[in-house]
Amino acid sequence: MDLEAVSKRSAFHAKPQGLILQYGTAGFRTNAQHLDHIMFRMGLLAVLRSKQTKSTIGVMVTASHNPEEDNGVKLIDPLGEMLAPTWEEHATCLASAEEQDMPRVLTAIMEKEAVDPQQAAFVVIGKDTRPSSEKLSQSVIDGVTVLGGQFHDYGLLTTPQLHYMVYCRNSGGRYGKATIEGYCQKLSKAFVELTKQASCSGDENRSVKVDCANGIGALKLKEMEHYFSQGLLVQLFNDGTEGRLNHLCGADFVKSHQKPPQGMEMKSDERCCSFDGDADRIVYYYRDADGHFHLIDGDKIATLISSFLKDLLLEIGESLNMGVVQTAYANGSSTRYLEEVMKVPVYCTKTGVKHLHHKAQEFDIGVYFEANGHGTALFSEAVEVKIKRLAQELQDEKGKAAKMLASIIDLFNQATGDAISDMLVIEAILALKGLTVQQWDAIYVDLPNRQLKVKVADRRVISTTNAERQALTPPGLQEAINDLVKKYKLARAFVRPSGTEDIVRVYAEADSQVSWEQGRRNHSCVWNLTTAKGFFKIEIKIECTGTYIVNSYQTVPCCGFLRV
Incomplete structure (x- = not known):
């Protein structure tokens, strides 16, 4: 391995002096003009990871729901998973190294991870539609080739599609063909097999409006439409022909603002959904006859999927270990419905899909979704083999249920959350169960909640514990929250720090809007903190409007229900 050649090539991708970026849950993300050196170095790291695992590694150039001027990169591990935590640390260290320290840092990583420099390496690369993605992906390729790695550039892909490709390549073909055609054929075949068994075939159950956030999802849905056109009519909006990526549209916008995206016409009771910029998140929504907007987020998606899977297992007569994985942001009504009505065990993990994915792998069938709409279902290899065998052996209603379960296993992208795959799963389940979007929404009623x-x-x-639901420090913070929420029925609140930036995130919910109004008048908790960076005050106060966020150097108006 020629580290001198690496140093010479790195000079063409020089790091701005003093710039420090951290590899977060979704990799690196910042303004695209600061990322050239990051991309080159992640190409280097992907080669080392490939050599260590003796597997294909993926590099995706995307910033998901960030504004168009941003970009980012994340590495994909052998089974289509997020990068291992220890290698996240290597990524941060390598990205932050000054030019003269690059050989030393690379050598240290190789020694710590026992990387054989003679081992072959193969990296696959994908990118989204951002104007900066083409140039930045070339910087990744430069990093791969200077270390002697081989690569395949898939070009424009959704993020979940690249996860799928990595999984396919490392499963020896068991999971599927590592091509766009293979992806489209696998999902569409499973979808058609499912929907042709639906008893209801009216147009109201076969049409969905899709907000593609002016991103890559539109391009890939257009490529895929003809595969399932007889089972579903998809109307695309914000397809990239006009408008900016993620601007006033997309899953993150709809979820955060609780309103429809710009550029989509909605009639009452029409089923609509939004992808995010790289098509790994999805949320549904509709307007009722009175014009009120209704959001159906990841919690209700997980509930619909879990209910369907459990019904099929009961019909087949199989007792499998199934669990649902959520984060602290899951609405309390969803958790109670799953546990008390459906009798399905629910587990809570730290925020970040890598945590949910790993927990879901512990079950025969694990369903996980973040409230933001990122999620999927996982099936153990033993379960897949068993269900597909039963689909061939069983007759009558049991055989029909087994065939449906076998098809839905193929319909999920088990590498990661996938908006296209999840949309097809949801549409198939609604058709098979004969549910309208309103009936789906009415399964349970969300508790009023706010985030800021x-x-x-x-x-x-x-600092936090218990899957980020309880504060450990500063002293007195958790006690103050406890005193506040115990005054209200079904109330819950937590405060957690961001994993990548100096931001504190706050969530609260209670049984009714009235509780919030009472809190606005009557209750608040205040405490002072002294840190190395100075003094600031944190105040939690339940309010309806006119609230303010205050710290030592900033006072800004906010429309949330909590003051911090």
């Missing part, structure tokens, strides 16, 4: 984020001087003064 607050810029602070040092997020590290707040």
